[in-house]
Amino acid sequence: MDLLRFATAGSVDDGKSTLIGRLLYDSKQVFEDTLDSLKRSTAGTNFDDEVNLALLTDGLRAEREQGITIDVAYRYFATPKRKFIIADSPGHVQYTRNMITGASTADLTLILVDARNGVVEQTRRHAAIAALLGIRHVVLCVNKMDLVDFDQARFASIVRDFEFVQETVGLERVTPIPISALTGDNVVERSSAMPWFEGAPLLEFLEDVPIPSPAAAGPFRFPVQYVIRPQTKDLHDYRGYAGTILGGRVKSGDAVVVLPGGQRSTVESVDFAGEPLEAGEIFQAATIRLADDVDAGRGSIIADAAHPPTVTRELVADLCWMSEASALKPRQQFLLKTSTQRVKAMVTTLVDRLDIESLERVGEPSELALNGLARVVIRTADPVAVDPYRKDRWTGSFILIDPATFATVAAGMVRETDTSKDAAAAEESVYA
Amino acid sequence: MTVPVDDRSAEAAAFLASTEREASHLRLLESEAIHILREVAAEFERPVLLFSGGKDSIVLLRLAELAFAPGRIPFAVMHVDTGHNFPEVIEYRDRRMAELGASLIVGSVQDAIDRGRVVEERGPRASRNRLQTTVLLDSIAEHRFDAALGGARRDEEKARAKERVFSARDEFGQWNPRAQRPELWNLYNGLQHRGEHMRVFPLSNWTELDIWHYIAREGLEIPSIYFAHEREVFERDGMLMSTGQYIQLLPNEHPSKQVVRYRTVGDMTCTAAVPSSASSLYEVIQEIATARITERGASRTDDRTSEAAMEDRKREGYF
Known part of the structure; x- marks a missing residue:
């Protein structure tokens, strides 16, 4: 069922x-x-x-x-x-x-x-x-x-x-x-x-x-949540990356890349509860072992080597502002959580706002009030690995967290991962 | 004593076929719960898993084992013990802990009463249900736990249906249902200030029937009182309560022996039995699938206090 x-x-x-x-x-x-x-x-x-x-x-x-x-x-x-x-x-x-x-x-x-x-x-x-x-x-x-x-x-x-x-x-x-x-x-x-x-x-x-799920049909995506290292006598060298498959599927022998670092490796085994699976399917919680020693941990994404997500410090996104306390203004700083990555981030530009009454986009708003919807440019302190939301809602979504109150203040969907593709954003961006 | 799952009858075979049909749905719920458990392990420093020996926490503990295998469960395990629990359940609890090689922290309501921290209700309807909240919050503070994993499900009760998976508690342990953080996709926000803690409910999207199907699929042992057995009970407010040292009979209450089972397991003073001849997992699932009364409605006197009994207790810091 x-x-x-x-x-x-x-x-x-x-x-x-x-x-x-x-x-x-x-x-x-x-x-x-x-x-x-x-x-x-x-x-x-x-x-x-x-x-x-x-x-x-x-x-x-x-x-x-x-x-x-x-x-x-x-x-x-x-x-x-x-x-x-x-x-x-x-x-x-x-x-x-x-x-x-x-x-x-x-x-x-x-x-x-x-x-x-x-x-x-x-x-x-x-x-x-x-x-x-x-x-x-x-x-x-x-x-x-x-x-x-x-x-x-x-x-x-x-x-x-x-x-x-x-x-x-x-x-x-x-x-x-x-x-x-x-x-x-x-x-x-x-x-x-x-x-x-x-x-x-x-x-x-x-x-x-x-x-239908576009993520299921897309390339393999596996954000690492936690590293399992029992360090017991029997399992001294066991190093399993625990996470949930949030794009495509995976089996042993697949070529993968670990982002944002970019190291390449091969899947040695896809395990569940310590036992190998034939293959891992979309939404399956799994533990992946790689053939090589790579620098991977919480915040890494293990992905299809041929079709990796974009690693970037700048993204164009659609944002819904959710804070009752204050409006969103340009250059405000936040913590951004996407898949298992958490980085400092700044909304550099409010590109335009979606007016719900006319369904038209209103250019360069000075701020965004509670429940407002806007296209924004976000700059992150460290590189993040993301996909466009339309291709994978799980690796293309993020939340913004207020660094003082820890409230979740915005929901975001990655529109473009390369800002140069978006003329308006490129023009606006102070980091162009 | 526990009842073995492996019941080699034709009915059991048919039943196994039926859990197979449930499989894709159960696999999604299982993966979602494991995802949540791993987020907790990664984002909190001192998480604790609340384990009562009831069916939901049995499933939760099993999922924690699966999530971190072949490693160990990275959580402390705690039981808030009213001192009025069913002996079968306490025996099960201790045996399960021994199997896991885990040590159990017990928050004791009896100790809190003895120390004068809480005052015991009096009279024949006295219950320690509400006292658990103080002991739970005290234990969380004492051990400096920053997250407490519970087996509560949204289908249990209407206030629970509103609660987030990551449910923030303020420094007084209170839930504020009007100011819950938006919770989007699978992006759980575990950040909080010192002194606050998070309640986390990995089984939020499971139903009572899902729990039973999962117990069957995984072949989990459960305490014997979930299956039909003969017990001395009496009727109070339309519910069948077990006789015993913790509950006083009113003048018009007359105990008799009946064949019953328990649908939920709380403490003896607030958990009622239901008449049932279901002695195998298959029969229990058949019974629940056709039940016309909710599990808490059938067996919990603590929810009957008022329309908002659960919401009010949750605001105070209840499970």
């Missing part, structure tokens, strides 16, 4: 939590005691058996009191075809960073819109974030169809509006589905109220959609 991770997005009150509640409820994943406690809860008034399904996912006291989702809630369910991990994410603009948290590991995003309101600013924001985060597939759930008399023309007009958003932000695939989370239409069961809709209901779609 395989695993699909998906995130939900949409504006406040578009019914995200209700939809998740409906998926869990109709696929018989809600347990009786959970249901009982919801029935007792005073907020539940608008549902079968007087149950407010949104309360299934709003797990914090403040969320239940205010009736909104503040933080990501993770939910788990399975059908005979697939296991699902849902990141139920907040819709409120103030909690966009939590939505990004939920989307960063997702294979797919559900964007909800209220059929009465259509595409709004949050829809555009979430579409832009999904595109930036490299989520290849978006399901546009046009919700509350019951409140617009299941009107086909209304659905079609929202789908047209979203096509413009899709083109502008660059989403690969969008599947629109008209639903009502409240009444269950087209969620688990096909809707009899919308015979004009020929596509699959949501759950059926989620069960069948393929999950």
